[in-house]
Amino acid sequence: MKFNQWFTAGVSAFALLHAGGAMAAKIDISAHDIGGQVIGQKGPEAGVWVIAETKDLPTRYAKIVVTDDQGRFVIPELPDANYKVWVRGYGLTDSAQVDSRPGKLLDFKVKPAASAAADAQHYPGMYWYSLLNIPAASEFPGTGDKGNKMPETMKSQAQFVDTVKNMCQSCHALGSRGIREVPKLFMDEAHGDSQLAWAMRTQAGQAQAYMATAINSIGPDKVYQVFSNWTDRIAKGELPFDKPERPKGIERNVVYTEWDWASPTHYQHDAISTDKRNPHVNANGLIYGSPEESTDLIPTLDPVKNVAATIKEPYLDPKMTGSADAPHGTSAYWGDETIWDGHTSIHNVMMDEKAQVWFTAKLRPPANPDYCKQGSDLPAAKVDPQATAVRELSHFDPATGKWDMINTCFSTHHLYFGHDANDTLWMSAGGPNLGGGIVGWLNVKKFRETHDGVASQGWTPLIIDTNGNGKRDAYVGAKDPVDPSKDKRIAASFYGIMPSPVDDSIWGQAMDRGFSRIDQPGYIIRLTPGPDPVNTALAEVYQPPEGTFGPRGIDIGLDGVVWTALSSGQLASFDRRLCKGPLNGPTTADGKQCPEGWHLYRLPGPQFKGLDPKGSANHAYYVWVDRYNILGLGANVPIAEANGAEALMALVNGKFVTLHVPYPLGFFTKNVDGRIDDDSKGWKGRGIWTTSGTRANFHSEGGKEAYPKVFKVQMRPDPLAH
Template sequence: MARLDGWPGGGPEGPCDRRRGSPQGSGHHGRCPCLVRRKLMHLRQRTFAVAMVLACSLVWVSAQGEDVAIDPDDIGGIVTSANGPEAGVWVIAETTDLPTKLARIVVTDDQGRYVVPDLPDARYDLFVRGYGLVDSVRQSARPGQQVDLDATLAPDVRTAAQVYPAAWWLNMITPPAEPEAQLEFALTMKTCYDCHQVGNKATREILPAMLGSSGSSLDVWTRRTGVGPSGPGMAGVFTSLGPMRQALADWTDRVAAGEAPREPPPRPAGVERNLVITLWDWGSEIDARSDMAAGDIRDGTVNANGPVYGVAEMTDSLTILDPVTHRASVVKVPSVASIVVQGFNAAPNRSPHYGESVWARRADVRSSAIDGKGRVWMASRLRDRDQQPDFCTSSENRFGAYYPIEGSSRHVSVYDPATGEFEQIDTCFTADHNQMSDDNVLYFGQTGAVGWIDMDIWDETHDAE
């Protein structure tokens, strides 16, 4: 990527600047693939400009007197509405032509200009989303084309609010009047935020399946928090809210009656408009929480441009995405443990969306990390808790003698992408969140203690003791 300040004359006057807005502007600035050598400074400016256009192979387009430049693998243009150019709105390009559905998202600059860069060869549907708008009509395009997009103004506050962040809707809840009660309410609700984006469409609206025969919104909330794999845990948290449960019931009643957030969120500005977000639709709808790793956190060159690995706790899966080929795959994490049954994330409750026993699982996999060899380490159940190895409590083992552990509920698996095989390490301690040290020791934090695996010794001995 060429820096804008690397051009002859100090930077913001060169071709890269004109392509996607000046550095002082806040639109997306794309790369310029051309290398500028100092000897070009001695050429006449006209010859320089012609040479750069030919070398960069840019496709120049014009909209309302403003130049937008795109490479052959970009799509660019300008977004306008009845109010004129729309600044700080998202342009979303989606395709299903690749092995995995892909979306790339950029933000318009002050003149409504956008460039969706570096797109794989495919046909894309483009549309505009933004605060104060409704999603625009989708337009089809391929890389190398200009597409000027017509943004549609939202007809009313409620329609505009459908794309507001969940927090804007959640802020409609009336909190307790007393400061101590406010704090207690906030801390209790924080438990909900661990898993749910409270305020999104799924939480601010009530599914017909949850209505039942009772006309009480409070009864509906009691019913809705008791379903699914975390039903017992959610029901307990909801009950602990006490009188404040009615505030949630009143909130969904007000939303159902047509109320919406009064103030819109601010649109992206400044450096926020320089973000380019790429999303792949991988995994499944029921993966739930997933920990991901793309490289060794100690050395960013390990697994460079390689697959991204995600461990999906609820489905015993190691999900794999290749961001270069856009191919996704799923590998089941092996386990001989019994099916997990617990009040949080593993209750055998029926889901109103997916039915019975959807999340029955054994490995309960979490917390992935990539080592210097590109292997994926993860916490997973290998066996049941009461099948603890004897050395965990043996006086002949110095660790077992010092800190005997009667049972452990999650252990360690290692996946080698080169062979597609798993190795399993039966730990005395319960493994979960981890940190890899510079000397190749993988540490696992737990309440009151720290467990670890010396990865070099494991590779030498393959002996868990």
């Protein structure tokens, strides 16, 4: 008999001998697992989390599982180390941490939460930030100093909610304890004036400029009024009016694995493990991060050896200023210490079929070289010359350690590879104030052959075929009225971007931007490149259904269905095949031509009081479609990165499966990707990957000692599989 077989048999016999105790139910484990049972005052505790964490490995490592209906658990596939193991669950007080090693059985006896207030400290952030008193619809539009203290560009309640979610919640875990409680430093300096304390905290740290943009779009007086009222009520003891459920059904099959990487002072925007087009690429290889403004050090994780390291992003102009040069105020956490030192603003990271890595990164100051401008011979510059760009493109080959810095004329933000013969890398520009209404690309095949980044790049303005002749020709400008005899340019810029796997179209998503210099609704956009994209590309725009708003992020299944998350509180699909009316011509400029193509799924969770109950306070930063059933919930399942719920939310047969990460509190992520390491190992050989995405990781559980983490999520056949 092999050791594992003998050990499992012995453990099973041991468990059966303890009738009447927590080990009465049979639990099979191997020498690489920790198993046991959780018992509360009323019996087995189903749907609670059991956490095992160790500092013995090269980087801190943890694994989390959920108990079954008898309170049993198995934490599988643990590296050999000493672990602290404990229990957390809604309705419970965290158990004491128990020392253990793989191959051991543990018996937890847990106590109920000491109070409703104590229990609520474990709730996801949306249960807390849904207490915000959103101004009534009748208070809009803004009247500035003459009335409601909001600028005239703040036109509606929907725009207010969209701004809170897409500009505040997009960077911070809004309902986390570090946000819903005002630091004592600021309250003391403000002599108890919570509005003044909020003014101080929003000017602290190194994100002053971005914070000012968000605050000014709402109106500083209104921001401080709404948010100080919220934190004052919480400080006086107000608790969430709704509460979460424990994991149930297949939600109990989840296994979370976590590794520390980067540093407590450096945050991550997202991470990559493989090529979206082929999830077998880079099997068992390094995970790469993108640290945005915080540093030029790109974190890597070896998930086999449990080793975290960094590589440094180069840039073209050694005199370029960085985040350390930006003005910043005193932090309640870091004092006057400058914790960010980045120059390259690495926003997004992707991997190609060779397991080489591509980054949208700032390589030089904004002024463009001459080949981008009026008078250049570059084909795209002849059509739409570009004077500036905010972020460019870099490429890293792990096999050689060599970098390529590609000086694009267009701003870059997100990037994804197409399915064409040229391996075209398509890049979004971000927002309308960044992108100028263009979409850019790199012909990767040509670049690999020539290493000529100038000749290999191109871009196009977004032109709608409003004259309905099926081709691109003369067009009116973005601010001009529709002319039925001409096409129409729009000023929208792609934020999310995704080449379709079913045809040659490129899909993008543009933000609502009523407060900016460009007044536009949120769209999803279909771009058909044509034979010469610089001159032939045509766009179609589609607005979300009436009563919804705020698209953010985009992905497409192998069935061609497009998915986006709405800040009104829904996950939305769009199927162009369902459209009944004409998709070009003068009536299509506003994007309302295909309401029948949309389908809405309300995100679970509470809604702000007084707002449409068909929406939710819950919010997803982005959406990723599991085309190849990597997680095990089905092919083409969309997964929302729901920061409000502190969870990944998979839509399976029209219902959400909520995969809430309970430790550390404040789970916040901006992307997901999935990788298959070994098909022969079933669920053990595959998983989806993400990283901590908040700009202020220290607002989450662990404070200043908390590192950003890499998360691997797997679904096993049942809660005891090992």
